[in-house]
Amino acid sequence: MVAADRIYLREAPAKLLPAPVASTGVVGWVRANLFSSPGNIALTIICAALIVWIVPPLLRFFFFDAVWSGADREACLPSAQNPEPGACWAFIRAWSSYFTYGFYPLGERWRVDLFFFLLAFGIAWLAWLGAPRRDIGAIYFFIVLPILSYVLLSGVPIIGLPDVPTSLWGGILVTIVVATVGIVASLPLGILLALGRRSEMPAVRLFSVTFIEFVRGVPLITVLFMASVMLPLFVPDRLAPDKLVRALIGVALFASAYMAEVVRGGLLSIPRGQYEAAQALALPYWRMMALVILPQALRVTLPNIVNTFIGLFKDTTLVFIVGIFDFLRTIEAARGDPHWATPITSVTGYAFAAVFYFVCCYGMSRYSRNVEARLARAHRR
Amino acid sequence: MSKMLQLPLRSRQQWASIALQAALVVVIGGLAYGAFINAADNLAKAHIASGFRFWDNTAGFDISQTLIGYSPSTSTFGRAFWVGLLNTLLVASLGIVLATALGFTIGIARLSRNWLVARLAGGYVELIRNVPLLLQILFWYNAVLKSLPDLHSSISISGGAFLNNRGLFLPRPEFADKFDYVAAALVFGIVATLAVRIWARRRQERTGQPPRTLSFAFGLIVVLPLLVFFAAGAPLSFSFPEVGRFNIRGGTEILPEFAALLVALTIYTAAFIAEVVRAGILAVSQGQTEAAQALGLRSGSTLRLVVVPQAMRVIVPPLTSQYLNLIKNSSLAVAIGYPDLVQVFAGSVLNITGQAVEVIAITMAVYLFLSLVTSLLMNLYGRTVGIVER
Numbered sequence: 037m038v039a040a041d042r043i044y045l046r047e048a049p050a051k052l053l054p055a056p057v058a059s060t061g062v063v064g065w066v067r068a069n070l071f072s073s074p075g076n077i078a079l080t081i082i083c084a085a086l087i088v089w090i091v092p093p094l095l096r097f098f099f100f101d102a103v104w105s106g107a108d109r110e111a112c113l114p115s116a117q118n119p120e121p122g123a124c125w126a127f128i129r130a131w132s133s134y135f136t137y138g139f140y141p142l143g144e145r146w147r148v149d150l151f152f153f154l155l156a157f158g159i160a161w162l163a164w165l166g167a168p169r170r171d172i173g174a175i176y177f178f179i180v181l182p183i184l185s186y187v188l189l190s191g192v193p194i195i196g197l198p199d200v201p202t203s204l205w206g207g208i209l210v211t212i213v214v215a216t217v218g219i220v221a222s223l224p225l226g227i228l229l230a231l232g233r234r235s236e237m238p239a240v241r242l243f244s245v246t247f248i249e250f251v252r253g254v255p256l257i258t259v260l261f262m263a264s265v266m267l268p269l270f271v272p273d274r275l276a277p278d279k280l281v282r283a284l285i286g287v288a289l290f291a292s293a294y295m296a297e298v299v300r301g302g303l304l305s306i307p308r309g310q311y312e313a314a315q316a317l318a319l320p321y322w323r324m325m326a327l328v329i330l331p332q333a334l335r336v337t338l339p340n341i342v343n344t345f346i347g348l349f350k351d352t353t354l355v356f357i358v359g360i361f362d363f364l365r366t367i368e369a370a371r372g373d374p375h376w377a378t379p380i381t382s383v384t385g386y387a388f389a390a391v392f393y394f395v396c397c398y399g400m401s402r403y404s405r406n407v408e409a410r411l412a413r414a415h416r417r
Numbered sequence: 418m419s420k421m422l423q424l425p426l427r428s429r430q431q432w433a434s435i436a437l438q439a440a441l442v443v444v445i446g447g448l449a450y451g452a453f454i455n456a457a458d459n460l461a462k463a464h465i466a467s468g469f470r471f472w473d474n475t476a477g478f479d480i481s482q483t484l485i486g487y488s489p490s491t492s493t494f495g496r497a498f499w500v501g502l503l504n505t506l507l508v509a510s511l512g513i514v515l516a517t518a519l520g521f522t523i524g525i526a527r528l529s530r531n532w533l534v535a536r537l538a539g540g541y542v543e544l545i546r547n548v549p550l551l552l553q554i555l556f557w558y559n560a561v562l563k564s565l566p567d568l569h570s571s572i573s574i575s576g577g578a579f580l581n582n583r584g585l586f587l588p589r590p591e592f593a594d595k596f597d598y599v600a601a602a603l604v605f606g607i608v609a610t611l612a613v614r615i616w617a618r619r620r621q622e623r624t625g626q627p628p629r630t631l632s633f634a635f636g637l638i639v640v641l642p643l644l645v646f647f648a649a650g651a652p653l654s655f656s657f658p659e660v661g662r663f664n665i666r667g668g669t670e671i672l673p674e675f676a677a678l679l680v681a682l683t684i685y686t687a688a689f690i691a692e693v694v695r696a697g698i699l700a701v702s703q704g705q706t707e708a709a710q711a712l713g714l715r716s717g718s719t720l721r722l723v724v725v726p727q728a729m730r731v732i733v734p735p736l737t738s739q740y741l742n743l744i745k746n747s748s749l750a751v752a753i754g755y756p757d758l759v760q761v762f763a764g765s766v767l768n769i770t771g772q773a774v775e776v777i778a779i780t781m782a783v784y785l786f787l788s789l790v791t792s793l794l795m796n797l798y799g800r801t802v803g804i805v806e807r
Contacts, residue, residue, distance in 0.1 A: 069532035076531050083533040239438035243445065253785040255745035258777060261763055265773040269459045270452035350549040357551075357752055364552060371559075382560045390548045390556075397547035 097122040098387065105129065112378045123384045124376070131370045135388075138206015138361050144198065147188045148209050154181060154188075155216060163403060165410070182220055189213070202280040206361035208392070210280070214287055214352040214362065219345055221288035226295025231325065233300060244296070251293035256354050260286045264358045283355045291348050298344050302337030303329065336411065342404035346397050353393075364389055456774060465771040472498075478765050480756045482672050494766050501761030502783060508675060508757065509744045509787075512682040516743060517736075519683060520690025525720070527695050538691065545688035551749055553685055558677035558753040565673075568660065577657040579665060582673065586658035589669040593652035602645040606637035613637075674755035678747065686743045693739060697732035698724055729802040737795035741788050748784075758783060 057063055070080045101122035103112045112124035128135070137145050158181050161173035189205070191197040205213070232244030251259065263286030268276045277285070306329055314324040334341070356365040370376070371385040460467055472495045479489040484503045487496055526538035545553075563582050566572060571581040579586040610633065617628030646653070658668025701724050709719040750757035751764055758780060767776040 069530065072530065079529070079531050079534050083531075083537055086537070087533075237434050237438050239441055243441060250781075250785070253741075253788040254781045255748040255759070255784055257748045257751065257759060258763065258781050258784065261759075261767075262777050262781070265767070266456075266777055269456040269773065272455055273459070346547075353549040353551040354749070357749075364549070364555070368555070379564060382564070383556075386552060386556045386560055389552055393549055393552065394544070394547045398543065401547065 109376050109378050109381075112376070112380060121378075121380065123387060124378060124380050125384065127370075127376045127381055127384055128388050130376070131366075131373075134370060135207045135363060135366050137209055138366060139204040140200060140206070140209065141204065144191075144200055147191075147197065147200075151185050151188050151209075152212070154184060155212065165407070178220055178224065182217075185213075185216075202278055205280065207366045208363045210355075210361060211352050211363040213280075214284060214355055214360075215345075215349045217284045218287045218291040218348045218352070222291035222295040222344075222348070223341070225288070225292035226299050227330065229292060229296035230299035230303060233296065234303060248293045248296050251290055252297070256286075256290050256351055257357055259290045260354060260358045262286065263289075279358070280360055283358055283360050287348070287352065287355070290351075291344070294344050294347070295341070298337055298340045299333065301340060302333035305336050306333050339404040339408040339411070342400055342407070346400045346404075349396060349400070350393065363392065463771065467772065467775070469775060471766075471770045471772055471775075474770075476766070476769075478769065480761060481754075482675060482756055494770070497766060498758075498762050498779070501756060501758040504755070504761070505744075505747055505750075505757040505759075508678055508682065508750070508755070509747045512679055512686065512743050512747065513740050515679070515683040516686035516690055516739075519687035520739075521694050523687060524691035524694025524698070527691060528698055542688045542691050545684055546692075550681060550685045550746055551752055554677060554681040554749055554753060557681050558673065562673035562677050568663075568665070571660055571665075577655070578668075579658055579660060583665070583670075584673050585671040585676065586665050586668045587671065588655040588657045589667070591654050591656055593654070595649040595652035598649050599642050599646045599652070602642040603638070606639075606641050610634045610637045672755065674750070674753050677753060678750050678755050678757075682743055682746060685746070686739055689739050689742070690736065693732055693735045694728070696735075697728035697730075700731045701727045726802065730799075733795060733799040733802060737792055737799075740791055740795065744787050744791060745784060 054060075055064075058067060071077050099122070101118060101120060102125050103118070103121050103123070104125050106112060106124075106126035107130075111126050112121055114121060133145075137148055140148055158173065158177040161167050162170065162177055167173060187195075187197065189200065189209075190202070191199040193199060229244045229248055232240045233248065235241050235244070260283060263282045264279065267282050267285065271277075310328055310332065311324070314328040319327065352362060353364045355362050356368070361369070367385040367389045371382045373381075457467075473493050475490070476492050476494050476497045477489055478497075480487060480497065480500050482504055483500050484507065485496075485500060486492075487500050523538045523541060526534050527542065529535045529538070565580060565582040568581050568583060571579040571586075573579055577588045610630070613630050613633050614628065617630050620626060621628050656667045656669075658665045658670075705723055705727060706719055709723040710716075714722065747757060748759040751760040754760060763776055763780045767773055770776065
């Protein structure tokens with residue numbers, strides 16, 4: 037037979053065929069992630085419907101139909117060219133300087149701006165992990181900046197800065213001041229409390245544990261009430277601190293109890309060998325802590341510290357309840373202005389506040405996640 | 418030998434430590450003493466009484482939501498305290514139940530293989546966690562519920578309910594005496610269903626036959642009480658709300674303050690619980706899911722029978738702290754005037770009596786107690802879901 041001596045042998049490998057269209061590229065991704073099973077298809081359709089139902093009206097409200105400029109409420113009321121007006125951004129624009137400075141005197145507002153700048157500088161110095169001389173940065177942030185800010189904001193008449201009583205402070209200024217004081221005071225206090233809780237001295241330990249557990253067990257609002265109604269009772273009349281200072285004390289004490297637990301978590305993560313090595317070098321307690329243990333513990337727990345700051349930043353809104361004009365309170369005050377009273381003024385005000393808080397908190401949480409990823413990478417090596 | 422060498426060093430340290438502790442005690446004692454002296458002085462100057470005698474005095478102010486009998490003219494401050502405490506417990510317990518349900522749903526949705534579902538859940542968590550709770554409460558109260566139509570243009574909901582800016586008015590069920598039989602039948606149904614379930618589970622362990630108790634449960638819990646209900650002559654009527662000129666009469670009312678607080682607490686805490694649940698589920702190793710799939714379990718059963726029970730061990734401790742946060746956050750009620758413990762007691766009672774020290778101390782003690790009880794209960798629960806070591 038002729039066929040017997042014919043051998044079919046492939047001389048070159050078969051040509052590679054592309055994977056089926058249905059399993060790669062956009063189509064494959066859509067099939068795998070959105071339409072992999074009947075249940076999944078139903079979920080996808082429900083979610084898509086939800087998005088179509090919610091997103092366009094929101095966009096229309098906040099952007100397309102929004103009123104961007106105007107002199108008073110007339111601009112934000114339904115009119116011929118805008119029958120269903122969206123957010124009344126003109127209202128925010130009209131009140132924006134009140135939202136930022138409260139009743140801070142017009143001529144002195146450069147001091148607030150300078151304070152914002154000095155603060156931003158300090159935060160950038162500390163937050164940028166590769167910045168030069170971060171130890172000086174820490175001294176600047178925790179010692180120089182508070183003194184400088186006090187001189188700037190409150191005023192020292194002798195050097196030509198007139199007094200501005202805290203009752204005139206308001207808006208974002210107060211929110212930032214409360215948050216910053218909380219941060220600047222809570223970190224050192226929290227470290228001391230955390231060390232006290234792990235101390236071998238029973239009186240110190242008892243005090244720290246009682247303080248931390250007590251403060252963490254009660255709502256911030258009761259701590260603020262305590263600071264604002266009980267503190268004036270506890271000191272002689274002439275020493276009674278003003279309203280803002282009382283709230284600051286409450287916030288600082290509250291935040292330091294939470295910070296203490298975060299720092300303690302960091303201390304617990306340091307292996308025993310580090311303590312023993314430091315003791316073997318005959319380092320006394322405070323130098324051991326300052327030079328060996330705390331630098332490591334704080335670095336490990338930095339993401340948690342930032343998360344505590346996020347909580348603290350959100351909690352600053354509670355000073356509102358004890359009658360301090362923080363940012364949220366200025367929104368509340370402004371939305372009641374009859375000059376701008378429309379059905380959408382409240383929603384606009386709250387939306388603006390939400391954007392402000394979201395940007396600050398989300399920024400901090402992204403930062404904390406970056407640091408976490410960096411630490412994880414450093415750890416793996 | 419070594420003892421002799423160590424002795425001076427040790428005792429020097431001991432002396433330093435004793436001195437430090439003594440200094441701490443003296444400073445704190447001094448501060449407390451100074452505070453006490455000043456407080457006594459200031460209170461005497463302001464003619465404010467001290468002690469707890471105010472507890473039995475007539476309160477004289479009204480409270481908008483009372484779960485127990487309360488009248489402004491005869492009830493005492495003590496009664497007002499209990500009214501406020503019960504309102505706190507009501508909103509906190511409902512909030513815990515709802516936030517847990519929503520939080521578990523969203524936490525599981527964040528891990529869904531459906532891209533859109535996971536993204537939506539992620540967006541929810543990011544948005545809600547980064548906006549202060551107080552702002553959310555004010556938003557729900559002032560921007561949503563208070564902008565509902567007023568009394569005269571109330572939205573009428575089918576079934577005889579009304580919705581306006583004063584709240585949601587629902588028909589109030591009024592039970593006749595014979596309704597007890599229906600309730601008894603319901604209790605019997607539930608108990609019997611539990612018994613059937615236990616029996617079915619035993620049988621499954623013995624024979625491997627899956628339990629089919631759904632129709633039993635339906636019959637016992639739904640059909641049986643319904644039969645009894647009609648046999649007893651439908652002993653149930655409703656008091657329907659009616660719109661009057663100045664207010665709504667009859668029915669039962671859900672205050673907008675209550676609704677706003679509950680919605681905000683639920684939505685806010687659910688975002689945190691979702692993160693706790695997600696972390697817990699991620700902590701269960703992938704091999705467990707693969708093993709369950711290899712045994713032929715569907716994805717729902719895998720989640721319910723294999724993943725979640727193991728994840729619960731990781732979830733319970735942080736979940737407890739979320740519950741504690743919710744209880745403490747319910748005190749934000751004071752911002753919108755929901756009569757919770759802080760608003761009634763640390764607000765109205767404090768303002769009327771002026772006895773700040775006593776009132777704040779009691780309020781704080783109550784929250785500490787609530788935190789303690791919640792932690793205790795959750796620890797007990799944590800023990801039941803904890804891993805059983807062989």
